[in-house]
Amino acid sequence: MTDLHYMQFALQLAKETIGQTSPNPSVGAVCVKQGEILGIGTHLRAGDAHAEVHALQMAGDRAQGADLYVTLEPCSHTGRTGACSDAIIRSGIRRVIVATVDPNERVAGRGIAKLRAAGIEVDVGLCEREANMLNRPFFHYIQTGMPYTTLKAAITLDGRLATSRGDSKWITSAEARHHVHELRHQYDAILVGSGTVLDDNPFLTTRLPQGGKHPIRIILDRRLQTPIDANVVTDGAVQTIIFTTSDRNVAYPSHFVRVERIDPSRPFLRTVLKKLGEEGIMTLFVEGGPSIHASMIEERLAQDAYVFIAPKLIGNGPSLFTSDRAEMNDSTKLQFERVTQVGPDILAYAQFEKE
Ligand SMILES: Nc1c(/N=C/[C@@H](O)[C@H](O)[C@H](O)COP(=O)(O)O)[nH]c(=O)[nH]c1=O
Ligand SMILES: [Zn+2]
Secondary structure, eight states: OOHHHHHHHHHHHHHTTTTTSTTSOOOEEEEEETTEEEEEEEOOSTTSOOHHHHHHHHHGGGGTTOEEEESSOOOOSOSSSOOHHHHHHHHTOOEEEESSOOOOTTTTTHHHHHHHHTTOEEEEOTTHHHHHHHTHHHHHHHHHSSOEEEEEEEEETTOBSSOTTOOOTTSSOHHHHHHHHHHHHHOSEEEEEHHHHHHHOOOOOOOOTTOOOOOEEEEEOTTOOOOTTSHHHHSOSSOEEEEESOOOOOOOOTTTEEEEEOOTTSOHHHHHHHHHHHTTOOEEEEEEOHHHHHHHHHTTOOOEEEEEEESOOOOSSOBSOOOOOSSGGGSOOEEEEEEEEETTEEEEEEEEOOO
């Protein structure tokens, strides 16, 4: 087997833990000697052993003289667990193949330097693009302190979020809505505006047949209009944080609803995201409504977007993006990364172009 084969296996191991390792990256490791796999590992959750340690423990003494494939540069600092670079040196590994370098300035290149100083051969860059895409949210979070923010919208073919009378049940198919729950499972938090709470009374939970992680619910509600009997307030499924600029006092049940006041003189959205980053929220899924999406786009706070497009036309109704650009050149540019069919609907996944 080739190096590529084992690195792709390590990437697959990392991919399976997307969404459960925050605020750490998803990492996979495979230990191989003469074509025999001696150990595999993936980082399961923050605070647990790193992928490399799992793989080396499984290989035991047989790691002596073996190769280790890792999707992210082994750490050199002793965070919550010992440094992987030390464990690799102690294990007698002969060669380490690293897909991409860790952007975390505490680590960048140090892990690799330590391994090379100990006489271990280190090759860097195999499947680098794939490894960087896999941990794009982690890299964004480490470098900006802000949650990696994804917009999600469901529109008709003529770009409408609802009819002119506000009806949106349903635009997309059960298959597409099921896929939304698979996406929710991957995110640390989900955000909607008070308009969506008042219009739809959503649960915003992850309801999959096999279960799934509920993202923390974030409600942007400047005037604190979220009703005390709203589903996000009463269902107790997961924590709900309501961000407001209002001084009103509303008696929400305190055990899983928290009201955070933002100084009205601060940029509301950016301040909320900064606070979420400080609380360790690495990924944020924004389900709308249209004014939230518009603000996220205007303030360049979103990194990518999932747009579900149903084969339906309804004419008038709120459109996906409510800003008003005079020239085509002033459009907000994205790059389609993946366009797939989900049941009868189309799913366009796109990255916002960096300014
Ligand atoms: N109207 C539609 C959506 N609507 C999305 C939001 O407006 C809803 O309030 C939110 O998904 C409800 O969350 P829940 O209570 O947890 O189910 N989203 C979709 O993908 N397709 C639609 O046709
Ligand atoms: Zn490590």
